[in-house]
Amino acid sequence: MPARPYHHGALRAALLEAAEQILERDGLDQLSLRAISRAVGVSHAAPAHHFGDLRGLLTVLATLGFRRFAISLEAAATSAGDPLRALGRAYVQFARTQPGLFLLMFHHKVLAGDDADFQQATAEAFATLSRVAAVSPLGTDTAVRGRGALASWCLVHGFCMLMLDGRLPSQPGLDLLLEELLA
Amino acid sequence: MPARPYHHGALRAALLEAAEQILERDGLDQLSLRAISRAVGVSHAAPAHHFGDLRGLLTVLATLGFRRFAISLEAAATSAGDPLRALGRAYVQFARTQPGLFLLMFHHKVLAGDDADFQQATAEAFATLSRVAAVSPLGTDTAVRGRGALASWCLVHGFCMLMLDGRLPSQPGLDLLLEELLA
DNA sequence: TGTACATCAGTGAACGCGCGTTCACTGATGTAC
């Protein structure tokens, strides 16, 4: 086996991993096909075989993000204690530990929103949200059931966005959140 | 007076206006010094005299945005009826009618956050928010007074962000919001 | 009132950069027979 085989073997996964690293380290505006290829050590024309273009790669990345998001939320929802609070904590935790990915996931402009896998992954995540948060099932919207669910979602999502924009205090912020979720 | 005088006269204002138009029409990623200069019909090196670099221009633009934001919020806060609800409506209204500017204002990465004017303008806007929203003055944080204020802010901000990302239904969304603000 | 001069605002050409895409190619793999 030569030191560097012509075929990578798992280039697709390697590209996604590198893309996520760049996303967290440098942000979305620094994420390019060339930068990703460079990080993996491959020709910058290679990603086209796996993702088509940059939008395709970003969409796959966001899809994987939503899958992981859904798993985290589901785990929180079935944990002991108040499931709504646990859900909120998990939501914020996800945004805090992988802000680049989180922001990408909610940046529809750069994503292929009509992608089937992407849509399914987002629906999966939001299903947990609306199921757990709809403690007062008053409405029957397709997107979100009930005002309580929407309000909870907005509250926790707004918290994440303000936090990631540096508009909230650093450490006591999470402590505060727990209190608000009481309401 | 010649058809096109050498000196523009009000280039600074014209550049800002053009920048805002591009921001709303094409988004932040299309906003460049060259695009702005092109729109005004001026050399692309000209903006440097007024703003230094792109970051400087964006910061001024965001500062003006926060000033207008503060005025809208203040007007809502002093209107008849429930001030907290009016404030929420004004917040969403601002984000809805000028999404590009709103997103720029909450995109610290591209702004000079340490700019004095910018900081003052944001503080001005947030002051109205915390004053009105702090119906239950339990805390004494520097940024936001009380849990109620923070919760209201997160709620309405999250609503805006989800709305601008196309994650909420189109028209009935605003109607729903009014109900949630009851809580 | 007039003149000299400093300063300011805008020009336009040039530079280098990183990007996405294209294209003919080559190495490797798998499959049909």
Place this chain on the structure above:
DNA sequence: TGTACATCAGTGAACGCGCGTTCACTGATGTAC
């Protein structure tokens, strides 16, 4: 078991694009005297 061939995955050079910055310049304005 072996051979031919199609397909796939990655290469590397080339192209054109838009960008920010720099620089010597020029037109216009204002100020000192």
